[in-house]
Amino acid sequence: MNYIALRIISPRRISLGISVLFLVLFLLIPGQVSFAQDPPSPSQSESITLRGGTIHIGNGEIIENGHLLFDKGKINYVGDEAQDAERIIDVSGQHIYPGLIAPNTDIGLVEISAVRATRDFQEVGQYNPHVRALIAYNTDSRIIPTLRSNGILLSEVTPRGGIISGQSSLVQLDAWNWEDASVQDTAGIHLNWPSVYTYDSKNRRLKTSDKYEENVRSIEKYFQSAMAYGKRKDHANTNLRFQALSDVISANHPVFVHANNQKAMLDAIDWSERLGIRIVLTGAQDSWKIAETLAQKEIPVILASTQRLPGHTDTDITQPFQTPAQLEAAGVLWCFSHEGSWDQRNLPFQGGQAVGFGLDPEKAIQALTLSTARILGIDKRYGSLEAGKSATIVISDGDILDPKSSMILQAFIDGREVDLDNKQKKLYRKFAEKYGVLK
């Protein structure tokens, strides 16, 4: 009897409830109001030389005992000759890397995934090419400093859900606001390829989907319509969605096609060729099965987290760990990624894991830096430690790919030395001091 009574709730009560809920959340989340972040660093004011470290260029090369000079945010010199500068930092015995880039993330779009009010990554509806991640990016997220302190300095902020989720943006992780953060307003469009399988939950059966072909056709139709729309300048009735999609495609930004299954990926490639669209396969868990095709057709891959279980009982138990080396061997342009927001700080360790399964360590670095930059279209400015590029640099005491030794000592974004402290370190100090166990 009770539940029947409870079901009759007027819309007014619901909206009141939501308001109260928001108020409660507003008061509960200290990150939103109670104290601000430490301020972002000011522009580089003096030239700096890093002297004597092991320089991992990001393009697969390495310079032992090298020197790196940067000024006004740009790298001036990388090599084995000593360089004079206003400030010399002795980094001998340490490792120098390009700032790591986290592609395909929720950073700044979600604070606490279980709390609805903090989720800003998914719009309603199936086709949202007009939705832009950048303007929702929260530079004051408490999560961001914890990523910086593990060497992640750039990120692709990506909307989720539906068939077309929207446009992703590239940001640097030490900013006052999203304008300030933007490295590139639009990285591309995110398209979730239709599922090849359907799950019959009643009988617990995974089956091939009868709707798959139909779903692929409707995506094709949508793109054709949008591209046709874009060819004409004056429209009596403006369609913001079509306009946005056609603009992104005409600007030669890629479509990031989220697909993992072999069939889906092959169909997506075929589709992109039919429409003449540049794509990046994102997820691509089965990419090892079609590595040759990917290399030959020059389809780049943003590989889903390799810290996952194989998709099938019969698959090699360590397949996800082996995939990076297999893609590399086939000559695919690929990079690492890691799902979610807070756990992006573990992104580099996938590189280490892949090294244990046959990937060259410098190639692992490349797949966290320069390859990522190339796939995202910012490799002219970021991704490697080369003269003329942004001085976005990480210094680690040991191998950045191994949690045992990764100890980030300093980091620079566009030459600005960024604060590596974070909320968690503060809490550590607060309580370790209380107990007298601070190290």
Next chain:
Amino acid sequence: MYALRAKLIYYMKTFFTALFVLILTGITLNAQETFPVNGAHDERANFYFLTNGTIHINPDEIVENASLVIRNGKIVSVTSETSVPDGAIVKDLDGKHVYPSFIELSTTYGIPAATMKGPRPSKQEFSSGKKGAFSWNESLIPEYDASTEFDHDEKAAAALRKIGFGTVLTHRDNGIVQGSGVLTTLQNDRPHKTILNPRASSHLAFSKAKTYQSPPSSQMGMIALLRQFYLNAEWYEMAGKNETTNLSLAAWRNLKNLPQFFAVRNKLEVLRAARIAQEYNNVYIIRGTGDEYQRAAEIAQTGMPLIIPVNYPKAYDVEDPLDGDLVSLAQMKHWEWAPKNLAVLAEHNIPFAITSDLLDDKKQFLTHVRKAIQYGLDEKSAMHALTTTPAQWLGEEDRLGQLKEGFLANFLITDQPIFESGAKILENWIQGVPDVIQSPDSDLADQKFDFTLDHASFEATINRKANKITLVSPDSTKLEGTVREELDRITFLIKTKSGDYLRLLGYRSENGDIKGTYQDGSGDQKSFQAVLQEKESSDKKPAKDSMEVITPMTYPFTAYGRPALPDQRTVVIENATVWTNTDRGIRTNTDVLIQDGKIAKVGNVRAPSDAIHIDGTDMHLTPGIIDEHSHIAINNGVNEGTLASSAAVRIGDVLNSEDINIYRQLAGGVTTSQLLHGSANPIGGQSALIKLRWGAPPEDLKFEGADPFIKFALGENVKQSNWGEQNTVRFPQTRMGVEQVLEDHFTRALEYGDKKDRGIPYRKDLEMETLLEILNGERFITCHSYVQSEINMLMHLAERYDFRVNTFTHILEGYKVADKMKEHGVAGSTFSDWWAYKYEVIDAIPYNAAIMHDVGVLTALNSDDAEMARRLNTEAAKTIKYGGLTEEEALKLVTLNPAKMLHIDDRVGSIEKGKDGDVVLWNAHPLSIVASAQKVFIDGRLYFDREKNAKEEEAIAQERNRLIQAMIRVKKGGSPTQKAERTPEEEYHCDD
């Protein structure tokens, strides 16, 4: 003489046919004693003399040229006498075979299915929606009496008669305790006549009733519910009925001594059901699903009889190279093995009956039974399994299952021995009333005749399927026509060359010839005859080839399964860097000897001659990793997350020894895991501690002699904070409420214990017994927890009840109360670096483990995740980065420390003499990100070997290819296939 006999038989046939027509037109000839009759009474004795047959009295007694005398629905005798008793109707069996009709034990024939009642409630529902003084849980329905709803269902009955069944035990498949079943024959008559026993059996299943009531939500919950039900029923009979009225418990009294039938969904559930039966000294007759061969030895040990279907899967359609990948090796192997199931069970001396249940196309039943015979089941066993065995289990061995005096006249007439390929069931007599399944004369097909049409000779070929006749004269003139059969009349319509139609009417004589007359185009009456040519040799039927399966048997029956457990050998690992986890520290260039499953020596070893030498040069040897918080290897739900307490449920009841994650985690160096109930309620379920003995059956995974633990939980999950709007009614919804749930349960447990101690009669309550164990220091709590307030609360609560919390798991704010934890003496088992996924982890920090450890709390890292458990060594390494632990301290977080928490550090967790041979040989520094386990030993057995694994992966690919080829060949051969599909693996976390 011959002609006379033929004539007699001819008239008899006609009479029989007339009789059938009467029966089949639905006239119920058998009035009921108590029923008024309209008109004159029409009682019939159905007195028959069936002569000249091969009578299979039972599989062991077969008499040829015998007669069967039946009267009033029963067998009078099986005799070699040929004189017809006075008043009997004679039927010449003409050498045909007579068998007892089959008995079906698993069906819902004639009983309406249960349905959901009313609208789905908008909120979680805890109480029963059933009105009246019945069980609190709608899945316990002993009061259900199937006979009150049973009625004859001719369509279903005919389908079962057609495949040989004469008697069925039918029940309603609804709930865990399902009530009583009905034993009935399949005669087309009123239930008054057909029911042999209205309450013949009691039925149970791992299956929730059609109800919106929330509990039980898991299989382990069902098991707990059933166990408690048995105790409640016992208590009710002894004392409870004086205190309360419970019609369900009262009803059990009438059910408990009946045969108990239990339906399950796979071989592991057979073992689960058997464990419950054994606990309460029951025998369950378990309805399996056809995969029992995969654990036949263990099932044989239980001693439980089985009812086995012959539902062999169709081949999968794997022609598409992409879609075909969906199907797993296990499914493909099962396709090949399924027909061998019965033969394997027979080899293991497991008593079984055969059922047509679960077979999609019932018409395939006999074909499938014959297939089992081709795969090695002997015919006698098959026949027993269809007749005498079920009769015996029902306690009906004096009237069912054989053809003996006094037995029901339930029998089949077949044209050949029934298990011959192509043999047909011609008639199925039930209670002395025949049902013609197939007319023996209808086999005109493929026969050739010397055909004479008014002196013109032809050779005639009849194609029965197309109902066509073709006549070819010696000069190759070809005439064609159609064939029609009705009763014993055969008519042909033949078109002549001139375009006239000849209309032939004939009868078939006993020797198969057809004689008759016809009218030609001018209407003249002429005669024709068709003399059957040499009967096509009946030995053209396919030889009964024995069939063999090629895929080797493995345990488990999946990819990476093994033919047998690895041997326990004497092993010496030489010249390794050994992380002892003792005060001997990390020792380089050291040997470790493992003998009889135990570590025998650490140092310089002079190996016995039979030892296996493993070169550990440049490698590291560590104790096996212990995962304090895991949810792998669990079937059908990790949470009984319905009521606030589910202390009676046990993870150990639902172990899934087939979970591929056991093997995957072995490859990550894990040797022991604590399998925890989820965190959906404050008082969760009892934990199971296992060693990852991949290949062993569920019971053998369990860590022998380990202390019992139980999962508790606090915070958002138990408050149902993130469960959506439907879940806002269960107490507690706040942390305040959580404390009071615990307070209430422990208070009641104390009172319960007090009652027990003082010898006051009490109802044994599994939940209270469990809580009492905690209070008595016999069971230990692992409590899921996050924020400092709740951690503090539980420690205070425990202290009030004079016990200690053993472990806080997750404990992400442990660093805020580390000093208090140390004082209380509780351990902390945490994540390396998880945070920000829900509100209560907003203050989680990756330095948590280091702070707790440095303050002096016994600290561990755990996975709570099937994937992450594969790399707990590198999770441990993060504590070097976050908080500066030493390498030895870091490794202990995933080895020795969890061993201490689980009270098994006398057995595992370090490498020293006397401990279990559970060690891992790594190819690099074990905390380094590039390290991978090369060899993993448990009890001195090599359970994982990376080299062998590589070969295994190749073998899997080959095996898949072979089976894919086989399936495609089957499809191309015209056999039906099924769409590619797969059941994904179960994967659980705390809040699933």
